[in-house]
Structure formats: C-alpha cells, structure tokens
Amino acid sequence: xxxxxxxxxxxxxxxxxxxxxxxxxxxxxxxxxxxxxxxxxxxxxxxxxxxxxxxxxxxxxxxxxxxxxxxxxxxxxxxxxxxxxxxxxxxxxxxxxxxxxxxxxxxxxxxxxxxxxxxxxxxxxxxxxxxxxxxxxxxxxxxxxxxxxxxxxxxxxxxxxxxxxxxxxxxxxxxxxxxxxxxxxxxxxxxxxxxxxxxxxxxxxxxxxxxxxxxxxxxxxxxxxxxxxxxxxxxxxxxxxxxxxxxxxxxxxxxxxxxxxxxxxxxxxxxxxxxxxxxxxxxxxxxxxxxxxxxxxxxxxxxxxxxxxxxxxxxxxxxxxxxxxxxxxxxxxxxxxxxxxxxxxxxxxxxxxxx
Numbered sequence: 332x333x334x335x336x337x338x339x340x341x342x343x344x345x346x347x348x349x350x351x352x353x354x355x356x357x358x359x360x361x362x363x364x365x366x367x368x369x370x371x372x373x374x375x376x377x378x379x380x381x382x383x384x385x386x387x388x389x390x391x392x393x394x395x396x397x398x399x400x401x402x403x404x405x406x407x408x409x410x411x412x413x414x415x416x417x418x419x420x421x422x423x424x425x426x427x428x429x430x431x432x433x434x435x436x437x438x439x440x441x442x443x444x445x446x447x448x449x450x451x452x453x454x455x456x457x458x459x460x461x462x463x464x465x466x467x468x469x470x471x472x473x474x475x476x477x478x479x480x481x482x483x484x485x486x487x488x489x490x491x492x493x494x495x496x497x498x499x500x501x502x503x504x505x506x507x508x509x510x511x512x513x514x515x516x517x518x519x520x521x522x523x524x525x526x527x528x529x530x531x532x533x534x535x536x537x538x539x540x541x542x543x544x545x546x547x548x549x550x551x552x553x554x555x556x557x558x559x560x561x562x563x564x565x566x567x568x569x570x571x572x573x574x575x576x577x578x579x580x581x582x583x584x585x586x587x588x589x590x591x592x593x594x595x596x597x598x599x600x601x602x603x604x605x606x607x608x609x610x611x612x613x614x615x616x617x618x619x620x621x622x623x624x625x626x627x628x629x630x631x632x633x634x635x636x637x638x639x640x641x642x643x644x645x646x647x648x649x650x651x652x653x654x655x656x657x658x659x660x661x662x663x664x665x666x667x668x669x670x671x672x673x674x675x676x677x678x679x680x681x682x683x684x685x686x
Contacts, residue, residue: 347471348382348439349579350375351499352556352567353506353541354534355444355481360404363396363447369408370531374520376410379476380438382571387412388438391430394448395419395456401443412438419449420459427459432470439476440467445483445493454485460496467496468574472665481540498578499552499568500544507560510534516555519569539566551581575659604655611660618654629660 352375356368380386392415394401405411416437420427432440442460443449449456460467471477482493482501489501512523512534522529534556542564546552551572557563572579604615604627612632617625657665 346382346571346573347474348379348476349471349479349497349499349552349570350379350477350555350567351479351494351497351543351569353481353486353539353543354537354567355447355483355540356537357401357404357441357480358444358447359537360407361398361400362403362407363398363400367536368533369404370522371533372404372408373410374533375478376405376408376412376439376441378519378569379441379478380412381476383438383474383476384434386438388434388436389413390415391432391437391440392417392443393420393441393456393460394443395421395451396443396448400448401441405441419456421449421453421455424455424459428463432463432466432475434470434473434475437470437475439478440470442477442479442496444480445485448480450485450493454492457485457492457495461492464496471497472573472575483540486541494541498574500546502542502544502564504542504560504564506539506542506564506566507558508535508538510539510556510558510566511563512556513554515553515569516567519555521555521567534566542566543568549581551579573665604657612657613660614658616656618652618656620651621654 352371354368354371356371356375359367360369360372376390380388380390390405390412392401392405394417399417402411402415402417405415416430418427418430430436445457467477477497479494479497482491485491486493486501488503491501494501509525510523511526512521512528517528522531522533523535524530524532525535539558542558542560543566545562545565546554546568551570552568553570554565554567555569556565556567558566570579572581574580604612611629612627613629615627615632616623617627652668654668655665659665
C-alpha cells in the first residue's frame with residue numbers, strides 16, 4: 332500500500348471571537364468625550380480579528396458620526412488595518428444590506444458606540460443590525476470577529492436593541508466604579524495601571540455605560556472586567572465560539588481533517604464531521620477540487636456518536652482542495668477549506684548494502 336504525506340495549507344476557521352463592552356472606548360480614543368482608552372481599542376480589535384482566517388482583511392465599521400469617530404479611534408490606537416469599509420445603515424440601508432458578510436471580505440465587524448457613532452436620534456442602526464443577525468452569525472461562525480462598544484441608553488435594559496444582534500445577556504444593573512480586570516481580561520492584554528497592571532489606564536480612566544449578565548458556568552462567554560457593585564457586574568465580555576441555538580457556544584471542532592504531520596494511506600484519508608452539543612446539522616456537503624462528492628443528511632447525525640466519517644480513496648498525486656459546507660437546522664452555514672499536497676514516501680531499498 333502506497334503511503335501519502337499530506338502537507339496542509341492554512342484552513343478556514345470555525346468559530347469567531349467577540350468583545351462586548353459597556354465602555355465607549357471608541358469615543359474616548361477619538362477625543363470625542365475625553366482622551367483615553369486607545370490601548371483598550373487596540374487590544375479589543377486585535378483580539379476579535381485575530382481569529383479570522385485572514386486577520387489582515389479589512390474591518391467592516393458601523394459608524395454614522397459626521398467626524399468618523401470609529402475610524403479615528405482605530406487610527407489613533409494603531410489598530411486601523413484597512414482600507415476598512417465604513418457604512419451607516421440608517422443613512423443608506425440598501426447599501427448596508429447589499430454588503431456580503433463573509434471572511435473573504437472582512438476580518439471583523441466593529442460597531443460604534445450608541446448615540447456617538449450610531450443610533451443618533453433613534454434606533455434605526457440597531458434595527459438594521461438585528462435584521463441581519465443571521466448573516467452576522469454565519470460570518471462569526473466562519474471565524475469573523477465582532478466588537479460592540481457601549482450601548483448606553485439603548486443597551487442598559489435587557490429589552491434594549493443595541494446588543495441584540497448577538498446573543499449576549501444585558502444586565503440592566505447600575506454600574507459602580509472602580510472597575511477591575513479579571514485574570515482572563517489581563518490575559519487578553521488589557522491594562523489597569525491604577526491597580527498596577529500594565530502601563531495603560533484602560534478601564535478606570537473612563538466610565539462604563541452598561542453591564543451584562545453573569546455568564547453561566549461552562550459558557551463560551553467569559554468576563555474580562557467587573558465593576559464594584561454587589562455582586563460585581565460584568566462590564567466587558569469576550570468569547571471564542573460559534574453562534575447556535577440562540578447562544579454562543581464554545582468553539583468545537585465540527586470538521587476533523589488529517590494532521591499535516593501525519594503520513595496516511597491514500598485509502599485511509601478520512602474526514603470526520605462531528606455534531607457537538609448545541610449544534611444540529613441538517614446537511615453536510617463535501618467537495619473535492621470543486622466537485623461535490625458526498626452529501627450527508629440529518630439522519631446521519633442523529634446517531635448516538637453523531638460523527639460522520641468520509642473516506643476519500645485513491646487521491647491523485649499533486650495538490651487538491653477539500654471543502655466542507657455544513658448547514659445547521661437553524662439555517663446557519665459553517666464552511667471550511669483546506670488544501671493539501673500529496674507525495675509518495677520513499678520506499679526502503681530491499682537490496683543488500685554494498686561491502
């Protein structure tokens with residue numbers, strides 16, 4: 332049996348990164364209210380876009396301010412990237428709805444703070460985001476990032492619209508300073524120089540305007556910062572996972588492709604498509620070099636093990652691409668692509684050594 336060495340090139344990600352905060356750090360970094368929090372913006376942007384298939388892709392910036400608050404904050408913080416695409420849904424809803432939300436075009440979506448950057452005189456911008464929440468979930472599940480700043484008066488009650496385009500729980504609790512980073516928030520790179528953590532005053536320089544519900548044990552949502560109320564309320568949340576079932580669940584491998592360090596037989600090249608908890612797979616399509624070769628239905632994933640193995644036998648020598656498209660029962664689409672180069676291993680010579 333001839334063995335094949337598989338060398339994997341970069342693959343599409345499954346699951347995105349989120350930061351949601353009560354800080355209007357974009358406004359402060361842009362100098363709209365008072366200066367500060369540029370390091371906060373830098374850390375948050377770098378985190379959410381860092382999980383994208385290509386973190387260098389532009390940002391989609393949701394900003395309706397006349398002075399370009401979010402873009403100014405991105406430039407001041409050194410996290411601009413670009414050229415980024417800036418759109419104001421309430422000013423041009425057809426243009427916003429026409430934007431293809433995928434990781435081929437963007438690394439992350441950055442939503443400016445309420446009243447300063449969006450929802451200036453109403454809630455039309457949040458309504459437009461909510462209307463595209465399914466598209467945003469698909470983008471997130473592909474590996475796209477999401478950064479939402481302060482919801483302010485439109486994000487201080489569980490029924491308020493600002494954060495409703497992503498499934499996170501709004502606290503509706505009055506915020507009490509001072510603020511304190513959690514160990515997880517410190518690990519992300521946020522600073523709190525007031526309490527001797529780093530050199531930047533990321534959190535106590537400026538007020539927060541919203542709090543969030545405490546994430547349930549085992550949730551993909553984690554707390555980066557809490558206030559001083561009793562019990563302390565989360566002020567900044569972050570997550571790395573997928574959106575399914577009306578919640579963000581921990582990132583779990585849906586698709587298992589052979590390791591690039593593994594040497595496998597052409598007859599044993601196997602793809603494992605798993606259905607982790609919180610996801611119900613309706614259909615999974617397998618493509619090889621652009622040709623659909625396998626369709627897996629819901630019935631396959633109703634088995635006890637909830638794993639489908641796909642054998643790709645007799646792979647040709649050279650370069651080929653495996654693409655997986657998974658459709659969940661909610662209509663969410665997960666995609667992944669990986670390219671391989673195949674090469675035969677050298678056979679061991681059976682001739683006796685020369686004397």
